[in-house]
Amino acid sequence: MLKLWLTPLWLLALGVTLGLAILALLFGLLWVLNRKAAEGVWAAVSESVLMPILWLGVGMVALFAFAYPQMPTDQVIESLWRLPSMGTQTVTQTIEPRSEDVEVPFAMIAEEVVAYRIESDQDLRVAAAPELAYSRPAAVVQGGEPYEWNTKSKLPRGLTGEVDAVYLTNDGDAPANVTLSFTSEARTPEVKQIPITALSVVGIVLAYLAVRLVAPRASTISAATAKEAISQPLFLLFAIGGAIALVCYIYIPYNTFGEDVKMLKDSGLSTIMVLSILFAVWTASVSVADEIEGKTALTLLSKPISRRDFILGKYLGILWSALLLFVILGVILMGCVSYKVVYDARETSNPTPDWQLCNAEMVSTAPGLVLAFLETGMLAAISVAISTRLPMLPNLLICGAVYVLGHLTPLIVQSGVGQNEFVKFFGRLLSVVLPMLDHLNIQAAIAGGNAVPFAYLGWVTLYALVYITVAMLVALLLFEDRDLA
Incomplete structure (x- = not known):
């Protein structure tokens, strides 16, 4: 029974292990070619939020090594080796x-x-x-x-x-x-997720280093902001509370006639998204609004740091700390979904499922985590813009209203078609000004096991990046003429 639901996590751990091995190889090459640059990279990583993420990766490596003797290793390695020819x-x-x-x-x-x-x-x-x-x-x-x-x-x-x-x-x-x-197709098609996981690990680290290379001052502020955010009791509260809630969802009887796994995925994704959004908005208020009100920002800007670096650094710091929360709770959610398949079969006296079914249910939650993170990034950008002018309480209220209206905008637009002109105009105005968060809300499809096309993820990611860029430009405009004295 343990082997059934642990095998999908082992495949995930194998992908993380390969990703870390690639990073270690790249770092070793850099150390040989340019030792000073390698020391700078290590210093940048060790002082950033990447360090806790890498420690989580080391934990996944330990899981891979511990479960290795019990897993279908030969079958997986053969399929992985044959994957390029498929x-x-x-x-x-x-x-x-x-x-x-x-x-x-x-x-x-x-x-x-x-x-x-x-x-x-x-x-x-x-x-x-x-x-x-x-x-x-x-x-x-x-x-x-x-x-x-x-x-x-x-x-x-x-x-x-x-x-x-x-x-x-x-x-x-x-x-x-x-x-x-x-x-x-590979005899074990589940191995397709291994290179995707490895590339994701490598991509996160390289993206951080690329941002640090392009905007070093903003990256310095983002590292300090992220470290301050994850050291706050709220981060620990959300991480532990979210983990406990996700585990409890396994044993809650949903009374859905065999659809409890879908309910677990939907509830888990919603929990992670709400906690991350609350954490991002709270961090923006504390990190931006409180520093402006407490004159800390004035001291910081007296150094060779521009207002643009200050705002961009604060936003990136919030985003990196939210990513850490996503990684922690996302891995726990995947493990809970995999175990839930076996648990439900045992509780309902159904035939014991195979590990491939556990893996399919677990992997289907990954697109939901990506979309939830994009939504968190959009609301964090809005929160940073608001924090340049307003304190925490108005920020929370406005972001809450944006969250609700962003999900209701398609319904408002549809209700205005061919009806009241004011409702039609108001709905179209909201659809232009506010983010269309409903495009990122596909929990029902994910919970139902429907595949999310990569093209859809790509277009939604592009939309989120465009909206984040606009929101950050607004934040810069609002902060540019803000009197800090």
């Missing part, structure tokens, strides 16, 4: 009339083939080895009628073991123009 391969060939056993190189493992399609304008026989075109053909293609096979087809696969080539026999009296298309 996908669709297409070959076009012309076969002379009445030709037998024309070899077409096509390296593959038959058991990895999930679908293939063969098109020919002449009658054609396809075999996996010479001299089998008539006795044991893999496929018989009628001229002008494509031959298709997939894992749902009732037809036999026709291929077995390792295949280096296929052999074509043209039964027609004219040359055959043949197109072969084979689609392969």
Whole structure:
């Protein structure tokens, strides 16, 4: 039972381990080429919020090493090694009339083939080895009628073991123009998440270092802001309270007739998002508004630091501390979702699920975490802009109103179509001024197990970045002429 729900976490830990190994390799190369630059990178990382994230990564490495003997290691490593060769391969060939056993190189493992399609304008026989075109053909293609096979087809696969080539026999009296298309997938398709996890770990660290290189002064302020934020009791309260709530969600009877896993995902994502937004807004008020009111900002700006560096640094510090909260609670949520699948099966006396089902449910929460983080970033930018002029309480009220209206804007716009002109105008105004947060709210789809396309994530990320940029420009304009004396 432990192995079932722990295997998905082990795959996640394997991805983190590979990511940290890549970072260690890059750091080692930098140390050899430029030791001074390597020392600067280490100093930048050690004094930032990346250090707690890396320690969490080390914990995942320990989980990977501890669970290694009990996991399907050989199966996973083989699929991971074969992953670059997966996908669709297409070959076009012309076969002379009445030709037998024309070899077409096509390296593959038959058991990895999930679908293939063969098109020919002449009658054609396809075999996996010479001299089998008539006795044991893999496929018989009628001229002008494509031959298709997939894992749902009732037809036999026709291929077995390792295949280096296929052999074509043209039964027609004219040359055959043949197109072969084979689609392969790893025997353990879950390994696709491993390189994505590794690249995410590497991307977070490189993004921090890139920002520090481009804006060193703002990065210095962001590091101090993030360290101050995570040292506050509120961060510890939200991290511990959120973790306890996520674990408790496992044992709450939702009375949903077998849909408790979906409810857990929806409740967990909402909990993480709300806690992160509250933490970001509170940190913006304390870090920006209180420093302005307490004249601390004036002292800081008396040094060679511009107002732009001050605002940008504060926002980045808030974002990095919110990211740490997301990483902590996100990993816990994934573990809870994986365990919930097994727990529900045991409680309802259903057949014991396999680890692949636990993994599918766990991985489906990742897009929701990304979108929730983007929403937190947008509201944090708004909060920073408000904090340049107003104290904590008005900031909380305004951000709360923006959160509610941002999710209700599509409904307001739809209610105004063909009805009251004022409602229509007000809805369109809100849709222009306020962020369309409902675009980032797809918990229902994620909880239902529906896949979130990468294209959708890309467009939503672009929208969030554009809105954050606009909000930060407004913050700079509001802070530019603010009297700090």
